[in-house]
Amino acid sequence: MQTISKTAAEAPFFVGIDLGGTNIKAGVTDNQGRVVWQGQEPTHVERGPEDGARRIAQLILRAVREAGLSESEVGGVGLGSPGTMDIPGGRLVVPANLKGWEYFPIRDRVAQHCGRPITFANDATAAAFGERWVGAGKGFHSLILLTLGTGIGCGIIVGDLLLDGRHSHGGEYGHTVIDCRPDARSCSCGRRGHFEAYASATAVTKRAHEILAAGRVSMLTPRLEDGAALEPKLIAETAEAGDELSRQLVLETAEYLGIGIVNLMHTIDPDAILIGGAMTFGGHGSRIGRTFLERVKHEIFLRAYPAVGDHTVIDFATLGGSAGFIGAAGIARLEASKKS
Secondary structure, three states, X not given: OOOOOHHHOOOOEEXXXXXXXXXXXXXXXXXXXXXXXXXXXXXXXXXOHHHHHHHHHHHHHHHHHHOOOOHHHEEEEEEEEOOOEEOOOOEEOOOOOOOOOOOOOHHHHHHHHHOOOOEEEEHHHXXXXXXXXXXXXXXXXXXXXXXXXXXXXXXXXXXOEEOOOOOOOOOOHHHOEOOOOOOOOEOOOOOEOEOHHHHOHHHHHHHHHHHHHOOOOOOHHHHHHOOOOOOHHHHHHHXXXXXXXXXXXXXXXXXXXXXXXXXXHHHHOOOEEEEEEOOOOOHHHOHHHHHHHHHHHHHHHHHOOHHHHOOOEEEEOOOHHHHHHHHHHHHHHHHHHHHO
């Protein structure tokens, strides 16, 4: 994500933090969502939540300082964090990527360390808000973002409403059921038939292992023997090179994704559904990525009620790894506007 100079920006400014299990990403945006400054540092989950809250606060203060801002120019600070969480209470609950941080009041502890109030949000919701504010969803009233990675993240935005749900678990779409057979695939949560068990990067890798173990010939085999990791990026590369097994894995994933998206469309009836995260098989920049998207659309066409399916935009997200901190800044901006 390119940055602009402060002189070209429009005040006020907003700080966004995207807390992950590996890195803490930070950015400063202007009032139009343009990035003025960005940076990151390791999360160091093993050091515990209090150390994490202190370093998040230090990163916020560093962002303000290095962006050349005075305290009065900062309109708000947003923090996006992985779930599960208690958003009204400002607490983490049992965040999968932050072991040892359970039930920690992160919003208030970061606020105490940096001396500023913090707007707290789910990281998938923040990413969705970023895409709607300045990304592929700009101009849409309602938007759903699916992030495909180890699991499946989902953020749902309708107008200025963030669909967090009564217990802060709205958008846990990876755990909806798309296969009700008793022998359906097991999800990482231990239940069967969940969307994540079929359309996440973990699911694709597991299917690839199973097929290769059964003796299927593939371009993947020599790459794995040379030490490459079996992951969606490698599958995309070999599919692009013409490997039939890899292409099959990509198209199967598109089918499962299409099934899940149809259920979302019929529930929310959004303007757009965007696909992001680490597993887009190259996105618009590769032939197999474009084929993946077209197959998703085809599966939706086969299953969706036309009044919904014919009018919903299906596309790739565009903000990449910047979506989280941009969206967190945007949610802080939204909160500030409610108070003015």
